Amino acid sequence: MFYVSGTQLMTPERRKAVWAIYVWCRRTDELVDGPNASYITPTALDRWEKRLEDLFEGRPYDMYDAALSDTVSKFPVDIQPFKDMVQGMRLDLWKSRYMTFDELYLYCYYVAGTVGLMTVPVMGIAPDSKASAESVYNAALALGIANQLTNILRDVGEDARRGRIYLPLDELAQAGLTEEDIFRGKVTGKWRRFMKGQIQRARLFFDEAEKGVTHLDSASRWPVLASLWLYRQILDAIEANDYNNFTKRAYVGKAKKLLSLPLAYARAAVAP
Numbered sequence: 001m002f003y004v005s006g007t008q009l010m011t012p013e014r015r016k017a018v019w020a021i022y023v024w025c026r027r028t029d030e031l032v033d034g035p036n037a038s039y040i041t042p043t044a045l046d047r048w049e050k051r052l053e054d055l056f057e058g059r060p061y062d063m064y065d066a067a068l069s070d071t072v073s074k075f076p077v078d079i080q081p082f083k084d085m086v087q088g089m090r091l092d093l094w095k096s097r098y099m100t101f102d103e104l105y106l107y108c109y110y111v112a113g114t115v116g117l118m119t120v121p122v123m124g125i126a127p128d129s130k131a132s133a134e135s136v137y138n139a140a141l142a143l144g145i146a147n148q149l150t151n152i153l154r155d156v157g158e159d160a161r162r163g164r165i166y167l168p169l170d171e172l173a174q175a176g177l178t179e180e181d182i183f184r185g186k187v188t189g190k191w192r193r194f195m196k197g198q199i200q201r202a203r204l205f206f207d208e209a210e211k212g213v214t215h216l217d218s219a220s221r222w223p224v225l226a227s228l229w230l231y232r233q234i235l236d237a238i239e240a241n242d243y244n245n246f247t248k249r250a251y252v253g254k255a256k257k258l259l260s261l262p263l264a265y266a267r268a269a270v271a272p
């Protein structure tokens with residue numbers, strides 16, 4: 001997961017805090033995505049939410065929870081985005097189809113937009129920034145949405161094999177495509193046209209996020225920009241695979257990853 005290595009570029013205090021949030025998010029995701037996910041029930045998620053409330057009140061259950069308790073005591077992190085992520089996992093337990101983009105957007109907010117909201121208090125807003133806090137939070141939200149949309153476009157085949165379609169069914173129908181086409185996994189002209197539209201929309205969210213990065217504290221700008229550029233390159237990889245996201249997993253090679261770092265550094269160094 002690039003963002004974690006990306007955080008090596010942050011101040012030690014912030015790096016520890018982002019790591020603590022990352023670990024909690026990873027454990028939450030593992031509950032419904034991990035090996036024993038099939039036994040997970042809404043009750044287990046309720047218990048996980050109770051542990052969250054305890055650690056926010058300074059009563060952590062284990063050392064990972066304790067790291068997040070420490071973060072919460074040092075940065076003005078709010079509990080709501082964490083609760084919303086748990087809600088997203090409840091949804092993912094049973095919801096395997098999305099009729100419209102509005103429905104999909106809500107799911108993306110729950111599982112990924114929340115990460116942006118969790119991390120802004122740690123990244124810090126530049127003291128000399130003229131932007132409203134709301135616009136910075138909206139950009140953070142946009143980055144989460146952009147990442148999740150990209151993740152969905154990358155994983156179409158993998159998710160279909162798990163019986164899940166995260167693409168809006170009404171947009172599929174408008175493109176002359178059905179669920180059958182997803183399970184059959186053939187790259188057709190209709191599929192390419194549909195994917196071009198999906199990729200274009202994901203890029204719009206990355207563009208909105210990128211505007212907000214310039215308003216973060218200068219020490220946080222580089223890692224966020226680098227991780228934004230990296231994740232966005234997955235969209236280029238899907239295009240390079242001729243939109244075959246059924247059997248080919250789009251990824252960004254090591255060389256490109258390394259190239260993104262100095263480029264992001266140079267870009268982040270430029271005043272907003």
Ligand SMILES: CC(C)=CCC/C(C)=C/CC/C(C)=C/CC/C(C)=C/[C@@H]1[C@@H](COP(=O)(O)OP(=O)(O)O)[C@]1(C)CC/C=C(\C)CC/C=C(\C)CCC=C(C)C
Pocket residue numbers: 001003004006007018021022025026029033111112113115116117119120123136137139140141143144147148151155209210212213216223224227
């Ligand atoms: C420097 C930086 C970007 C730090 C963020 C680190 C962090 C706390 C990441 C948590 C990610 C996580 C494990 C979330 C749990 C749910 C989940 C899996 C979300 C999906 C992530 C990708 O996971 P992966 O690639 O492993 O996919 P699979 O599980 O294999 O299917 C998501 C696609 C969403 C992740 C969302 C973000 C990283 C948003 C980060 C946003 C910010 C840091 C806001 C920056 C601020 C501005 C103003 C832009």
Ligand SMILES: Nc1ncnc2c1ncn2[C@@H]1O[C@H](COP(=O)(O)OP(=O)(O)OP(=O)(O)O)[C@@H](O)[C@H]1O
Pocket residue numbers: 041042093094095
């Ligand atoms: N429409 C719904 N609203 C809220 N919770 C639901 C809904 N449908 C299912 N759930 C809950 O989500 C959890 C997982 O549901 P599950 O995926 O097993 O149901 P399903 O997929 O609708 O049925 P089946 O198991 O036959 O596929 C269950 O605890 C169930 O109560």
Ligand SMILES: [Mn+2]
Pocket residue numbers: 151152155
């Ligand atoms: Mn995925």
